[in-house]
Amino acid sequence: MSLSRIKEAVIGSTEIVVVSHEYPDGDSIGSSIALAKALSQMEKSVKVIINGDIPLEYRFLTGIDDIRRPDDVVVNKESIMIFLDCADEKRAGSQIDAYRKRCRLSINIDHHLGNTNFADINHVDISASSTGEIVYDLIKLLDITIDKDIANALYITIVTDTGSFRFDNTTAKTFNMAGYLLTMGLDFSAIRINLWENKNPNSIGLLIDVLSTMKFVCNNKAAYIVATNEVMEKWKAGYGELESFINYPKSIKGIEVAILFKEIGMNEIKVSFRAKADFDVQAIASYFGGGGHKKASGCTLNTQLNEGIKKVIEYLHERLI
Ligand code: 5GP
Ligand code: MN
Numbered sequence: 071m072s073l074s075r076i077k078e079a080v081i082g083s084t085e086i087v088v089v090s091h092e093y094p095d096g097d098s099i100g101s102s103i104a105l106a107k108a109l110s111q112m113e114k115s116v117k118v119i120i121n122g123d124i125p126l127e128y129r130f131l132t133g134i135d136d137i138r139r140p141d142d143v144v145v146n147k148e149s150i151m152i153f154l155d156c157a158d159e160k161r162a163g164s165q166i167d168a169y170r171k172r173c174r175l176s177i178n179i180d181h182h183l184g185n186t187n188f189a190d191i192n193h194v195d196i197s198a199s200s201t202g203e204i205v206y207d208l209i210k211l212l213d214i215t216i217d218k219d220i221a222n223a224l225y226i227t228i229v230t231d232t233g234s235f236r237f238d239n240t241t242a243k244t245f246n247m248a249g250y251l252l253t254m255g256l257d258f259s260a261i262r263i264n265l266w267e268n269k270n271p272n273s274i275g276l277l278i279d280v281l282s283t284m285k286f287v288c289n290n291k292a293a294y295i296v297a298t299n300e301v302m303e304k305w306k307a308g309y310g311e312l313e314s315f316i317n318y319p320k321s322i323k324g325i326e327v328a329i330l331f332k333e334i335g336m337n338e339i340k341v342s343f344r345a346k347a348d349f350d351v352q353a354i355a356s357y358f359g360g361g362g363h364k365k366a367s368g369c370t371l372n373t374q375l376n377e378g379i380k381k382v383i384e385y386l387h388e389r390l391i
Contacts, residue, residue, distance in 0.1 A: 176189035180204075182362060183352050283295050297331070329383075
């Protein structure tokens, strides 16, 4: 129902701003590029905004250079804004929330549990593996031909958000979509090489240092790792390089919850949570002002690193034991 409302809104607009969240990942980047390319085929004027560095592995995508920072884009009263993969109005950055208040119409397309339905039109489907899966439906509804560039971008949304079709958010629809994208000419080996076989040698040094911080807590039901500013500087690493590291503590027998603490600034840490089976880490992240999914969530804490670790582990301990 809301997808057809979105279709009407798109058809009735000339200027469309596509935005996604800070610390972008494969789903936010891929769904933004795919939708922007599709809207350009409809001869719309399209701008794409993401506040944050694009991790190296996604920079090979055609269309990546069209992504702008908030400061470089003017959103006027005629624009409509489409938010992708944002659970709330602050996820894309506070400057973008100000743009939202100014634009003619805002649209929210997302798959996160606890999405705040912050826009004028909201399409939130928590059964979708990724926001890209919903963008795929929208593109088809708009009768746009999925070319190789759109296929590459959409494939990246599902392959990253499902952990290469391993997580429980993978459905028959996800596999069908992947199969369809393959028939539309996606570049399977370029995606594999860029995403997983193109690492900077430093990122292995970073992996060794970060894994050496691993601690087992909550009666060995949880394990966490820490990426300090110091180690990030030592290896000249970007935060995107940490993305898969949390899978190592999660891969250990008996571990129910894995956590990664990333130090961003003196009093800012980003926390990632992953659950293996039934434990709900979205509830943990929400308690600390974040969100996400039952099995993958995150939050930002404005505290000093060790204090943040202590608070999170204490809270988790009471719920996991
Ligand atoms: P990651 O740990 O990979 O950064 O994020 C895992 C999931 O949690 C993603 O779906 C992401 O959107 C969500 N998430 C991460 N950080 C935050 C946050 O600060 N706020 C909210 N609402 N969701 C987050
Ligand atoms: Mn997503």
